[in-house]
Amino acid sequence: MSLEEFVSRTLDLLKEEREAEVExxxxxxxxxxxxxxxxxxxxxxxxxxSNxxxxxxxxxxxSFEARKVRQKIELPSNCFGPGDIIGLFDPLGEGLSKQLASGVVTKVxxxxxTIAFEESLDALSLPSEGxxxxxxxxxxxxxxxxxxxxxxxxxxxDGLPSELISVLFGNSQPNKAPSDAETKVRFVNPALDDSQKEAVVFALNQREVAVVHGPPGTGxxxxxxxxxxxxxxxxxxxLACAPSNIAVDNLAERLSKTGVIALRLGHPARLLAPVQHLSLDAVLARCDSxxxxxxxxxxxDRTYGKLKKVQDRGERARLHSELKILRKELRGREEAAMRNILLHANVVLASNTGACMDGPLHLLQKDHFGLVVLxxxxxxxxxxxxxPLLYAPKCVLVGDHLQLPPTVLSSRAAAEGLGTSLLERLVKTHGEKVxxxxxxxxxxxxxxxxxxxxQMYNGNLHAHPSVAAHLLRDLPGVEDTEDTRLALLLIDTASCGLHETADEEQSKGNPGEVDIVVSHVESLLKAGVKSSDVAVISPYNLQVHLLRQTLSVAHPGLEVKSVDGFQGREKEAVVLSLVRSxxxxxxxxxxxDRRINVAVTRARRHLAVVCDADTVGSHPFLxxxxxxxxxxxxxxxxxEYLDIVEEVSFRPNHDQSVSMNKNDRASASMHTKTAVQVGHIKSARDANTFREKDEVKGxxxxxxxxxxxxxxxxxxxQRLEFAASxxxxxxxxxxxxxxxxxxxHGSxxxxxxxxxxxWKLGESSKSDETTTKEETPQSVNNEAAQEKQSDSTEDVTCKLVTKAVRDTTEKAEGVQVDLKALHMERVKRDKARTQEDKEKNRMGARRKKSGKNIAKGCQVDLVGDEDLDSVVEAFVQLDRTCAFPQCKANVSLVGHRCQHCHCTHCLKHRIPEVCAAHQPSIELI
Known part of the structure; x- marks a missing residue:
């Protein structure tokens, strides 16, 4: 692509991007x-x-503050920050149609x-008390x-960058410096590895351009x-630049420790505290002038104070003239001081847009800089x-085109190339040459x-021995647990009913994953991991919002951010919530793929991924x-992180995501609101969210x-115990x-x-059996009552299991079991069940009738020798049918569970008047 074509196309795409921002x-x-x-x-x-x-x-x-209707009134919660562009509007206008001025936030x-304006309020004809x-x-x-x-x-x-421009647009090939001019390097930092030393020497010996490709964590x-x-x-x-102020500040902070004279350009409000002393404002404040x-x-300031008090037109005109003269003098003295400071700096640092021609750099000669580092x-x-590239004949580009690309709002502009970086273009054009x-x-x-x-670097990225096997448990004060000894963990939500949601702006969230993330984070913190060493990352802003609502108050030091907000950062442990289900x-x-690459490579010792493997696994890279x-x-x-469903009165359609209104966000992490009323579940931390009641999978x-x-x-x-979950x-x-x-077996x-x-039955397990016999009666006798609190159907089946436990315990003797015998016994049982199918079908109607009596509170004798599966099947069928007598309506999809009788009714019979258990309360009314 020629220079002229690039400029023409880019101007068009920038216009498209600007229109998208304005819209x-x-x-x-x-x-x-x-x-x-x-x-x-x-x-x-x-x-x-205020002042x-x-x-x-x-x-x-x-500085602006709220109207003083009382002492020390606080501003509403806001996302204003230093460096933001702010518009000042007249409240008397219609909406925000009348903009009076714009400025930059310096402090919140x-x-x-506090906002910095280019002119005074008086010059803008604004009321000082408005x-x-x-x-x-x-x-x-x-x-x-x-x-x-x-x-x-x-x-x-013409000029110094002309050869550089020719190479970058493909009109000429990149060149090395002449052999007699090659730099013989004595490294300041002898701890550099071989690939870093090679990159340094290569960059110094290139004539026009060098690219240092740095994957995550490579220094x-x-x-x-x-x-x-x-x-x-x-x-x-x-001249050292970067697209973001944070990246520039990180580089400035590192250079400040080396002894070079570094100067940081840019609005002081946009600078981090550790580099404030390097800012142009700070250096000016320390200079001789x-x-x-x-x-x-x-x-x-004194003249402006007089201007506010004077009413005479002539006197005001004189003061305005005096202000103009003073500002001109101030600008002249400041520019002279700045030119002197710029000339003495070894390294000038600025954001890409801060290195513009109309900034402080216009005070320098065009050939001042010999190298631009991006x-x-x-x-x-x-x-x-x-x-910045127009200031020097040579540049070194540093970065990774396989991580996040430039942020572009307009989809058309991104698709047509505005999101393609110069680094990516050079790698594709010149490859190993640069x-x-x-x-x-x-x-x-x-x-x-x-x-x-x-997956991303063709197998060329290798771990240094010092980090290759490090884990969370190796950190001081961290216990060795089942979580801290893992480098990789997947918590799979497939078939758990933890479905994604969407807000008005089509961002995605998953409240169920929020509860799992919180549970895992608290497990890490309980093991001794510091909250400042843990990050929770999600690609979706709505999910970040839900996670912050739950985690930020309890753990202020823990960072919850989007993938875009965490590039260039790292944490000892990262919990990644992928949301989609x-x-x-x-x-x-x-x-x-680049977004996922960034999210994964933020973790040093531990990465936990919470996702629906069935959904995200449809993408090969994931x-x-x-x-x-x-x-x-x-x-x-x-x-393993969620307890059983307590109540579910509606089963959602899996093909549709549940919608969430943005106004409901404030309570979304505690109560997920859907188009119909749903029950709730207990998570490991007793937070309420929604998941579908599921059958055990094969x-x-x-x-x-x-x-x-x-x-x-x-x-x-001799004894095996299963988790309470x-x-x-x-x-x-x-x-x-x-x-x-x-x-x-028993509970x-x-x-x-x-x-x-x-437990195993026989002589070798008498001690265990004795212990179990002491514990089992109480748990068996109370089992039905405990289960009744969550599900009436489980109440009956547990009684059946209880009897089966008793019968087996009383009759069983010590036996020697091997896998072959178990297989043959299972085949024999399957054949017997096949012969019993006809008998089951014949007895099905009688079982259903007796089952309904049980479900509605009647007492029946427990079944002894009858096949357990058949009984369970009968009672599961009961739970799918309306509990009202003579009603055959199916309530497996839509139904209402009565809080009095704990039975499920269809929508026609859900009213209290038809429920026998509810009649006493009606009669009292």
Whole structure:
């Protein structure tokens, strides 16, 4: 692509992107009420100015606070932050139609927000005692700077960057420096690995361009610092930039510890605290001319104070003229001081857009810089990179084009190339001619990093021995638990009824996954992991919102962010909630492999993925992650984190996602609201959410049976206990399998701590059997009463199981069991059951009638020798039929469970008047 074609197409796509930003802002202002905007945190209403002073370049700094109807009133919750562009609006206008000025937020507290304006309120003809609205705006400053840069690039013919421009647009090939001019490097940091040293030498010896490809955890910043220090030793002046202020600040902080003279450009409000002393404002305040500049600012503030008190027109005109002169003097003195500071700096740091031609850099000569370094260049749109690139003949691009691309709002602009970074384009165009890859990562356990290496980096990324096997349990103060000894964990919600939801803006959430994430996080914290070492990440903003509601209050140090908000960061443990759960297997923008790569590679020692494996596994890249966890980690079902369903009065259609109104978000983590009333479940932490009542699957039955058969052949074990979290249908199958295998079995404990114990019958297990006989009667006698609290059908089946337990315990003798005998016995039983099918069908009607009597409170004798499966089947059928006499309506999909009789009625018979158990309360009324 030629330079002219690039400029023409990019200008068109930037216009498209700008229109998308404006349309989004317009929809906020016109379609959404002001109070709703304030609830969302993007608007503050009816604020008044509290104090004012003059800042750099004569900017007017004004603090706004709520009207003082009482002392120390706090501002509403908001998402304003330093560096945000804010519009100032007249509340007397219609909505937000009348914008008075715009400025930049410099400070936000609970009581006031401070904004920097280019001019004073008086110059803008604003009332000093007025009331104003503040609204976050789309930033048009960046758009104007990008346009100006592209026009400048298109007209650029001569000068230092001309050869660089030719190479970057493919008109010439990249070149190495002449052999006699190659740099002989003595490394400042001798601890660099071989791939880092190779990248440093390569970057220094390239004539026009070098690309340092740094996958996650490979020490990109360390390599960049070494390149800059080597260039400084050669006497070069360096311009170092990045697309985000945080990336620039991280680099500035590292350079400040090396002894070079570093200067950070940009609005002080956008800088992190550790680099504030490097800012241009701070250095100006410490320079020799600082006292004179301070005096001029004081004169401006004093004159403005007089202007507010004077009413005479002539006097006001004189004061305005004096202010103009003072501001001109202030600008001249500040520019002279800034030029001197810029000339003495070894490294000047700025964001890409902060390195524009109309900023402080215009004070320098065009040939001042010898090298431009662009960090995190894979996240920058190419147009923004050309702002700093026009200052020097050579550039070094550092980043990873296989992580998140530049953020582009317009889908059309992204599809047509605006989201393609310069780094990605150069890698595709020139390949190994300009690229050196860092191959050793110092972050991830090899089980985590190995997957990323194979899937994204052709197997060229290797874990350093110091991190290859590190785990959470190796951290000081962390216990060795079943969670802290794992590098990879999958919590699979498939078939658990934990379906995704959607809000008005089509973001996705999954309240069921929220409860599982919280349970796992609390398990890690209980083991001694610090909350500051744990991150919870989700690709969807709605899920981030739900997670923050639950986690942020209880654990303030724990970070919950989207994938986009966590690039460039790392944590010892990462819990990833993928949200999507639907029968169609739709994964949405989870199909962006780069996004998943970023999410996974934030973890150092432990990665837990919470997802519906059936849904996300429909995407091959995600399936490869699940396969990696299965091979080198542990897979658990969500049933291990959720107790049984207490009440469900509606079973949702799996093909549809449950919709969530944004107004319901505040309570979504505690009560998931759907279009119809649903029951709730208990999670491991007693939070309420929704999941569908499910039958035991074939795989789970096989696991239970294999566990019992393994116990039978293990001569060392005499007793086997199952987790208290085993669901009701699973417990029933354990009873049946134990009976089939000739094992003793019963329930032990009370309430949520009740579990099933299985033991071998015979002389070798007398001690265990004695203990069980002491525990079993109480648990067996109380079992039906405990189960009745959650499900009336389970009440009856547990009674049947209780009798089966008693009969088996009384009759069974010590037996020797082997797997072959078990198989032959099972075949024999299956044949016998086949012969009994006709008998079952004949007796079905009588069982159903007697079963209804039981379900409605009548007492019947417990069945003894009758086949347990047939009885269970009969009572399950009862639970699917309306409990009202003579009504045959099916209530398996739609029904109402009566809180008095605990039976399910159809919608026709759900009214209290038809329920016998409800009649006493009606009569009292």
């Amino acid at each position: 989004e802002a317009r929809s906020w202002q016109q379609k959404i009420p002001l109070k709703e905007l304030q609830k969302r945190g993007v608007c503050l209403l009816k604020l008044q100015p 004012q002073h003059t800042g750099l370049y004569g900017r007017t700094i004004i 507290t609970t009581n006031y927000v 009331i104003f609205h503040l609204l976050k705006l789309a930033n048009d400053i960046t758009y104007k700077r990008l346009k100006r840069t592209l026009h400048l690039l298109n007209n650029f013919r 990109k910043t360390t390599t960049v610092v070494e390149i800059i220090l080597q260039a400084v030793q050669q006497g070069q002046k360096i 600082a006292a004179i500049v301070h005096d001029v600012r004081s004169d401006i 960090d995190e260049s894979g996240q920058a749109i190419e147009a923004s990179c050309w702002m 690229v050196r890859m860092l191959r050793v990562q110092y972050r991830m356990n090899d089980a985590i990093g190995g997957w990323a290496s194979r 639907n029968r169609k297997g739709e994964v949405g923008f989870l199909n962006d 399936q490869s992650l699940l396969d990696q966890i299965e091979a080198q980690g542990e897979t658990r079902t969500a049933f 795989e789970e039955l096989q696991q239970l049976r294999c566990k019992l058969e393994g116990f039978v052949v293990d001569k060392l074990k 085993l669901e009701s249908s699973g417990r029933l199958w354990v009873h049946r399998f134990a009976e089939e295998l000739g094992l003793g 032990v404990g009370d309430g949520n701590k009740r579990f099933i114990a299985v």
